[in-house]
Amino acid sequence: MAAIVWLVAGILLAAAEMLTGDLTLLMLGSAALATAGVSGVFDPPLWVDAIVFGISALVLMLGVRPFLLRRFATPPPHQTNAAALPGKTAHVLEAVDGHGGRVKLDGEVWSARSFDPAEAYEVGATVYIMKIDGATAVVWKGP
Structure with missing residues (x-):
């Protein structure tokens, strides 16, 4: 029993x-x-x-x-490639607005557009990467 x-x-x-x-x-x-x-x-x-x-x-x-x-035990996954880019800063090379522009991100030139289509960022501004949409960095100046 x-x-x-x-x-x-x-x-x-x-x-x-x-x-x-x-x-x-x-x-x-x-x-x-x-x-x-x-x-x-x-x-x-x-x-x-x-x-x-x-x-x-x-x-x-x-x-x-x-x-x-x-x-x-598996270590926590590390973000790689495009998934690791949101949150990083980039420098505007060509004016960025809701339709397009260029930024320099980690030594590479990316096409970019503003997170808020009503905003535009001038050459030399520092912006934050909000997300990667295909081959375009969606950026925001921040508060």
Whole structure:
């Protein structure tokens, strides 16, 4: 009977891990499954089950979990290419308005248009890249 309880607890904990993703519940579920195995084979008293669970949980939490976190943790994605440009500054090379213009951005010349079609930016102004629309930088002078 105790083996079935440990088995169900292990399966439920492992399933609940899908909601958290930090591998804690998976380690506890694995410890419960190990305890279910020991309980099913040897039929020990409950206090032995508790000791087996405690030792298994400690070994898994302190030994296996840190290794798995280092191995499978993904670093936050870095923006690259055009996705990395919004928020950067550019210098106006040709007057920019709602219809077009040119800016120098990170050493490259880009076609540009103003974020607010009613605004125009003169040569030499510093503007912020709001977004990239195709091959055109949409810029804004800022507040």
